[in-house]
Amino acid sequence: MTIRAQVAGVGHYLPERIVPNAEFEKTLDTTDEWIVSRSGIERxxxxxEGQATSELAAHAAEAALADAGLQASDIDALIVATSTPDLTFPSAATxxxxxLGMETGFAFDVQAVCAGFVYALANANALITSGTVRRVMVIGAETFSRILDWEDRATCVLFGDGAGALILEAAxxxxxxxxxxVLSVDLHSDGRYRELLYVDGGVSTNSIGQLRMEGKEVFRHAVxxxxxxxxxxxxxxxxxAADVDWIVPHQANxxxxxxxxxxxxxxxxxxxVTVQDHGNTSAASIPLALSVGKAEGKIKRGDMVVTEAIGGGLAWGAVVLRW
Known part of the structure; x- marks a missing residue:
């Protein structure tokens, strides 16, 4: 007998405000055609204002609970993958x-930027297969709009906000x-490439910081x-690859x-593919895409799914799971 971490439910949440590419034409030297041709992003x-990452995450969590037919009290652990938490501490997960009104169990954040959800999924799988817990809620949630340089047309048009959640349970x-x-996990990082994608500020440098990216170099490494x-x-x-039904990649470009x-x-x-509607939502992009894929009737029980992502660090990885 082998203990597997199986998908019990999935859900997502997107803020109400939709920003089309045309909105950037008012303040930047850019066009809808330029953005679409280079990224595939349309909106x-x-x-x-005042809507924090934890709020987005909680809405996605509620949708996943409803999909699974579970209550918050049924969850033993909650992991939030994010690079844009509400506060320095406590964690967005708590x-x-x-x-959610979850008074038992434990919660913590994982930070691996765009690869965050893959890293969080790996942690959840380990908690379940080790017998530590039975059910884990894994959430990717971001408010990247708070760390963008609105004068940098190469980056500010690429990112969006949102959240997605997945519930795993032992079986x-x-x-x-x-x-x-979950059938396998593969994780990597290489800190030598920090300058390719980072935020130029933080707590210990006593500055807020904005996102900086060497787009061509990130692209070269990514594929x-x-x-x-x-x-x-x-x-x-x-x-x-012949066994794979769906690739659900990080939606960057x-x-x-x-x-x-x-x-x-x-x-x-x-x-x-959801990048056209959501942009790059960093750690939220894979669970958002999983939820949309299921809602559209594409991802079905028994399908073989491969997820993969790369983000600042550089950090990257993949997870194979049968839905």
Whole structure:
């Protein structure tokens, strides 16, 4: 018998304000055509004034609980992947815990920027397979609109706000790729590439900071590293690309998404793409895409899903799971 961390429910939340590309034309030397051609992004959502990351996360969590038919009291642990928490401390996860009325269990944040959800998923899987907990809520939530330089047309048009949540629960499996649940995890980081994507401020430097990115270099690293980590995760799971039903990638850039799929030998028809509607929501992008993919009737029980992401650090990784 093998303990697997199986998907019990999924949900997402997007702020009400929708920002089309045309809105940036009023203040920047850019056009809708320029943004779409380079990123695939057509619109994104921005959080309202006073709407914090934990609020977005809590709404997504409630949607996931409803999808799973569970109550907050059924959750043993809650992990929030975010680079834009409400406060320096306490963690956004404990704030979500309080909003949900979850009075037992434990909660903590994971910070790996755009790869945060993959890292959080790996932590949740380890907690379940070790027997520490039975159910874990994993949330990716961001308010990147709060750390953007609105004069930098190369970055401020790329990001959006949102949250997605996934509930994993322990179940018995046979230890084969036919099992439902997380089948493998592959994680990496390399701090030598810090300057490629970072925020130029923080608590210990006593400054707020804004996002900075070397777009061409990030693109160069992204396609190669994402394909390699996805292949490594598939190898660990004992599957090949022919076994994959869906790739659910970090939604950063349509060219990166397409380039990675091509390297893996999979058609775009098997890729869940939401970047056109959400922009890059960092740690929220994969759970958002999973939730949308299920809601649209694409991702179904028993489907083989590969998720992969890369973000500042650089940090990257992949998870293979059977839905």
């Amino acid at each position: 994104r959502h921005f959080a309202a 704030m979500v815990q309080a909003r 018995e499996g046979d230890g084969t790729p036919d099992d439902r649940g 190669a590293k994402l394909a390699a980590t996805a292949e490594a995760a598939m190898d660990k799971a004992g599957i090949t 349509i060219r990166i998404i397409a380039g990675t799929a091509k390297k893996l030998g999979l058609p775009m028809e098997q890729v869940i």
